[in-house]
Amino acid sequence: MISSPTAASARALLCLLAFSTPAFADDVRDASEAAEMDSVIVSANPIPGEPPIVADARKRLSRTPGAVAAVSAESYDNRLATGFADILRDVPGVLAQKRYGEESRLSIRGSGIDQSYHQRGVLIAQDGVPFADADGFSDFQKVDALGARYVEVYKGGNALRFGGAQLGGAVNLVTPNGKTAEAENELRLEGGSFGSFRGRAAFARQLGNWDIYAAGSGLTADGWRDHSAQSQGRGTLNVGYSFGEDREIRAIGSYADIKQEVPGTLTLADALTVPRNAGAGIIANDWARDQTVARGSLQTRWRFNEELVFEGGFYATATKIHHPIVIVIDQDIETQGAFGRFDWAGDIAGMKADLFWGVSYRQGTNKQQLYVNMGGSSGFQFGDSRQKATGLDVFAEGRLFVIEPLAIVVGGSYGRATRDYTDYLNPGNAASKNFDWFSPRVGLLWEFAGGAQVYANVTRSVEPPHYGALVQAPNPGFVPVDAQRAWTGEVGARGRTGDLAWDVTFYRAWVKGELLSFRLVTGVPASFFNADKTIHQGIEAALDWTILRDAPGGGSLSLKQSYTFSDFTFDGDPIYGDNRLPVAPRHQYRAELTYRHPAGWYIAPAVDWRPEAVWADYANTMKVPGYALLSIGAGIDIGEHVTLYLDGRNLTGKRYVGEFGAMTNAADPAVAKDVFFPGEGRSVFAGLTVRL
Numbered sequence: 001m002i003s004s005p006t007a008a009s010a011r012a013l014l015c016l017l018a019f020s021t022p023a024f025a026d027d028v029r030d031a032s033e034a035a036e037m038d039s040v041i042v043s044a045n046p047i048p049g050e051p052p053i054v055a056d057a058r059k060r061l062s063r064t065p066g067a068v069a070a071v072s073a074e075s076y077d078n079r080l081a082t083g084f085a086d087i088l089r090d091v092p093g094v095l096a097q098k099r100y101g102e103e104s105r106l107s108i109r110g111s112g113i114d115q116s117y118h119q120r121g122v123l124i125a126q127d128g129v130p131f132a133d134a135d136g137f138s139d140f141q142k143v144d145a146l147g148a149r150y151v152e153v154y155k156g157g158n159a160l161r162f163g164g165a166q167l168g169g170a171v172n173l174v175t176p177n178g179k180t181a182e183a184e185n186e187l188r189l190e191g192g193s194f195g196s197f198r199g200r201a202a203f204a205r206q207l208g209n210w211d212i213y214a215a216g217s218g219l220t221a222d223g224w225r226d227h228s229a230q231s232q233g234r235g236t237l238n239v240g241y242s243f244g245e246d247r248e249i250r251a252i253g254s255y256a257d258i259k260q261e262v263p264g265t266l267t268l269a270d271a272l273t274v275p276r277n278a279g280a281g282i283i284a285n286d287w288a289r290d291q292t293v294a295r296g297s298l299q300t301r302w303r304f305n306e307e308l309v310f311e312g313g314f315y316a317t318a319t320k321i322h323h324p325i326v327i328v329i330d331q332d333i334e335t336q337g338a339f340g341r342f343d344w345a346g347d348i349a350g351m352k353a354d355l356f357w358g359v360s361y362r363q364g365t366n367k368q369q370l371y372v373n374m375g376g377s378s379g380f381q382f383g384d385s386r387q388k389a390t391g392l393d394v395f396a397e398g399r400l401f402v403i404e405p406l407a408i409v410v411g412g413s414y415g416r417a418t419r420d421y422t423d424y425l426n427p428g429n430a431a432s433k434n435f436d437w438f439s440p441r442v443g444l445l446w447e448f449a450g451g452a453q454v455y456a457n458v459t460r461s462v463e464p465p466h467y468g469a470l471v472q473a474p475n476p477g478f479v480p481v482d483a484q485r486a487w488t489g490e491v492g493a494r495g496r497t498g499d500l501a502w503d504v505t506f507y508r509a510w511v512k513g514e515l516l517s518f519r520l521v522t523g524v525p526a527s528f529f530n531a532d533k534t535i536h537q538g539i540e541a542a543l544d545w546t547i548l549r550d551a552p553g554g555g556s557l558s559l560k561q562s563y564t565f566s567d568f569t570f571d572g573d574p575i576y577g578d579n580r581l582p583v584a585p586r587h588q589y590r591a592e593l594t595y596r597h598p599a600g601w602y603i604a605p606a607v608d609w610r611p612e613a614v615w616a617d618y619a620n621t622m623k624v625p626g627y628a629l630l631s632i633g634a635g636i637d638i639g640e641h642v643t644l645y646l647d648g649r650n651l652t653g654k655r656y657v658g659e660f661g662a663m664t665n666a667a668d669p670a671v672a673k674d675v676f677f678p679g680e681g682r683s684v685f686a687g688l689t690v691r692l
Contacts, residue, residue, distance in 0.1 A: 036496075038560065038594075039544050040069040040091050040153075041503045043496040045451035053180040054150050063354070063399070065409045065443035065455040066158035066490055067093065067505040067540060071151040073182060078635045078645035080190055080198075080685040081145045082219070088171070089608075090592075091153055092562040093505070093540035095584060097659040099677045100228045101221075101260050102140045103289075105583075105659050108155050109488075109507060110536040110568045111168025111463075113583050114517045116265075116661025116675060120466055122168035123159060127175050127252055129297050129315040134335050134364030134389035135419065136166075137466040141258050142293050142319070144234050146188075146200060146217065148173035149180050155540070156488050156507065157441055157459025161341065163360040163393030165415050165439045167461045167486050167509065167536075175252055177238045178204045178211025183691035186215075190687030192647075195222030195229075213238040224680045225263045227278035227287065232258040246303035253296040262287040262325065267673045268616070268624065271657050275678030286376025291321040312340030312358075328371040328378045335364035348400060357396035364389055366467070387467045388420040397441065409443035409457065417464040421471060421478065431477040435464040437485075452495030461486045461509075469515060469528035482530050486511040492540075499546040508537040510571075516581075518618070518664045518671075533571040534581065540564055555597040564588045570618075582615040582662045585626070592633075600637035605630070610658075616675070622666035624676070627656035643689045653682040 036047040037054075044062040046055050054072045061068045069091045081087055084106050085098040095107040107113050111121030118139040124131045126147070132138035152172040154162070159170035176182070181204035191197035200217035213236070220231045233256070240250040264279025264287065299313030316336045323329040341358030370383025397411025416436050423429035443457030463484040470478045492505030513530040541563045548557040566588075568581040580586075592606035607630055613623035630652055635645035661675035 036501070036544070036546075037072060038075045039501055039542075040071050040075070040562075041494060041496065041501045041542050041544060042068050042070055043451060043494060043501060044447060044453065045496045047496075051180075051182075057150055057152060057174070061152060062453065062494075063445075064154070064158050065399075065407070065445035066457045066459075067155040067492055067503075067507070068158055069153040069155075069503075069542075071153065073146075073149055073176075076145075077182075077689065078643065078687070079633055079647040080192070080196070080687065082198075083140055083143065083145055084171070087145055087148075087151060088153065090542070090560060090562050090590065092503070092542050092564045093155055093538070094153065095564075095566075095588070098680070099659050100223060100225060100263055101230045102143070102145075103260075103262075104140050106140070106168075106171070107584065108153075108168035109509065109538065110566060110581065110584055111166060112515075113568065113581060114515075114662040116517070120468075120515075121166055121463060123162055123164040123166055123170035125162065125170065126173040126295075127297065127299065128162065128172065128311075128313070128339055129252075129295065129317070130335075130337070130362065133333055133366060133466075134337075134362045134391060135366075135387070135417075135466040136391070136464070137468055139289075141232075141260060141289065141291060142256065142295075143173070144217070144236065144254070144256070147175060147215070147234070147236055147254070149176040149182075150174050155505075156490065156509075157439070157457065157461060160395055160397050160411055160413060160441060160459075161356055161358075163339070163358070163395045163413055163415075165393070165413055165437070165460075165462045167463060167484065167488070167511070175213070175236065175238050176202075176204065176215075177213045177240055177250070178206050179240075181213055185690075185692040187690045188217075188687065189689075190645075190685060192685030193683035194224045195220070196685065197221070209242045211240045211242070223261065223263070224683070225276050225278060225678065227261045227283050228263045230258070230260040232256060232260075246301065246309065248302075249298070249300045251296070251298050254294075256291075256293045258293070259290045260288060262289050265661065265674050266676050266678065268622070268657065268676050270674075271676040271678040272625075272655050275655060275681070279674065284375065285324060285326070285373045287325050288376070289321065289323045291319055291323075294318045307344055307346045309343050310340065311343070312338070314338045324373050324376050324378075326373060328373050330369045330371070330378070332367040333364065335362060337362035352401040352404075353399060355396065355398035359395070360391075360393045362391045382425070384424040385471075386422045386424070387471075388418075388422075389467070390416075390418045392416045399445065405447050405449075407445040407447075409445060410441070412438060412440040414438050415462060419464075419467065419470060419478075421467070426476070429476045431470075433470070433478055435462075435483050437462040437483065448495075450495070450497060452493065452497065454491075454493045456489070456491040458487065458489045461488060463515065465515060465528065469517075472527055479528075481515070481528055482513050484511065484513050484515045484530070486514075486536075488536075499549075501542075501544040503540075503542045505540045506538075507540070508535065511536060516618070516662065518662055531570065532573050534569065534573075535571050536566075536568045538564065538566045538568075551595060553597055555595055558594050558596075559591065560594070561591045562589070576618050576620075579618060579620045580615050582617055582620075583660065585610045585612065585614045587611050602633075602635055604633040606632065616660060617663035617666040617671075619665035619667065622663070624657050624660065627654055627658070627679070629654055629656070629679075641690055641692055643691075645687045645689075647685040647687070649683045649685075650679070650681060655679075655681075 202215035297315035345354040372379035395413035488509040490507035494503040594604040610626040
């Protein structure tokens with residue numbers, strides 16, 4: 001059973017329920033359009049006034065018998081959004097925590113919870129094209145936070161339509177095009193604390209059967225901590241040609257040139273007392289992560305008839321990375337792939353049914369050189385390798401409505417991954433390994449006449465290890481790390497009625513061989529191992545309530561809330577027993593109260609609250625204090641085309657730690673203790689957007 005919440009979390013839930021209960025009255029009215037369009041909740045009921053492209057996405061996602069979310073660009077238009085910590089902050093079940101710059105943690109249901117650098121455990125894609133290398137490992141700098149018309153979040157096994165079989169699921173950003181962009185012409189200027197400034201211009205047109213979208217942006221920032229400055233330039237081009245209704249071919253390309261200084265991690269004491277410190281030796285060795293990223297795809301959507309539509313495409317990405325840390329890492333990464341998916345909807349024996357099936361393939365090579373760091377420059381070369389990887393997913397899922405409101409859902413995926421490692425300096429270290437698996441899925445979806453839904457499903461997930469886990473110096477060849485496997489069950493309900501929208505999910509995952517890591521030496525990538533058995537379980541809840549449509553002054557008052565309960569533990573481990581897994585907070589609550597005036601201005605105070613301390617090590621000997629952060633947003637529309645916003649964060653200047661890596665036993669003097677990233681201090685940003 002899921003452990004009972006503590007007194008602190010109980011107060012949070014009581015507060016949440018107290019706010020929400022009145023909205024169940026019979027005479028509830030339609031919520032204000034602006035407040036509802038900020039929602040991440042998926043529902044079969046449309047939101048009045050929502051752009052068709054986002055409404056269609058919510059409707060499509062609502063067919064999933066499990067936890068999903070949709071985040072429209074409108075929901076983060078009026079704040080400085082630089083990464084997933086800004087975009088996904090209101091999605092329950094998602095731990096998106098900033099480290100520095102665009103580097104973050106992204107974990108869904110505890111996926112990759114130990115990962116202290118970059119990302120694994122969640123498929124991150126744009127228009128179906130993965131940001132990850134072919135072995136599934138990725139970073140966050142490649143993602144353009146303003147490059148999406150909307151973002152789809154598929155938690156856990158609900159990512160099957162991408163072929164994903166990872167514990168965390170998938171996050172897919174959808175690029176605007178000439179038909180779906182928010183405006184034909186857009187200019188955005190924003191800046192503020194820590195020397196931050198970003199400018200962006202976008203252009204969208206429909207020209208007969210052609211449509212075009214082009215955007216370019218530049219960002220520069222000094223960073224809150226020492227040695228965390230960054231600069232970047234990005235460009236996107238999306239060109240489509242239509243052959244009639246729901247038939248098109250589209251070419252999408254993007255390029256980014258990113259330079260990022262890298263601050264180090266600190267001990268807990270230093271993170272709370274001298275949080276701006278870059279860390280010992282960081283500046284002298286000029287830690288950085290500089291890269292250029294080119295991505296291109298050719299895609300099509302083609303409707304054959306009323307029942308059958310195809311979506312697919314080819315893609316290629318190329319990344320060059322220069323990454324001085326304790327050592328200097330130079331990488332030249334090339335990845336290619338293809339995907340295709342059929343969607344069918346019709347009748348079987350007089351019963352309504354739908355089905356999707358498809359395939360996804362990717363291959364890639366990472367040519368990596370390692371050098372001694374000589375003051376930020378490459379010294380003696382001690383590594384020269386090639387890492388080749390492939391991935392294949394074949395997947396299908398169907399729904400059959402055995403009675404009008406009830407659908408039985410059955411699906412599954414077959415996956416195959418290969419790893420081929422060549423060490424040019426030490427040929428004896430060469431190694432290769434293959435992984436194969438099948439992940440079945442069954443579920444139920446009940447849809448009420450008013451559009452509310454309840455659902456349940458059971459899914460198997462498999463995550464083969466990436467090269468960071470397989471190649472662990474100074475061990476020769478591959479270390480004996482196996483794939484992570486899990487069975488996850490979930491049950492939930494969602495809907496939208498009158499002034500209330502809700503989405504609540506309960507889940508439990510039985511994980512075998514969870515990939516966990518810990519750091520032995522400061523600055524050196526962590527070592528990975530397979531745990532025996534672990535359990536991930538929790539609650540994901542989002543409640544949006546329009547409290548008043550006729551508030552004082554004639555405006556509207558709305559409350560947006562999200563709550564995540566995460567209970568992740570070892571299960572009879574030979575070393576750690578039933579200890580809790582570190583890093584993930586058991587309770588995370590966020591609330592934002594927004595007043596909107598008919599004159600076009602709004603004000604929105606918000607709180608982010610971790611009511612409990614969080615374990616920092618597997619042995620459960622050290623805790624990281626909880627915290628509460630107060631923020632406020634405000635904005636005004638000037639006429640029909642100009643918007644101004646103000647975004648104030650951590651207004652009390654709270655010193656806190658929200659993100660860190662895992663330790664084995666913090667009580668052991670031999671264990672490195674500098675694994676903590678200080679949370680950012682007080683900041684204020686302002687922005688101007690012109691849309692014509």
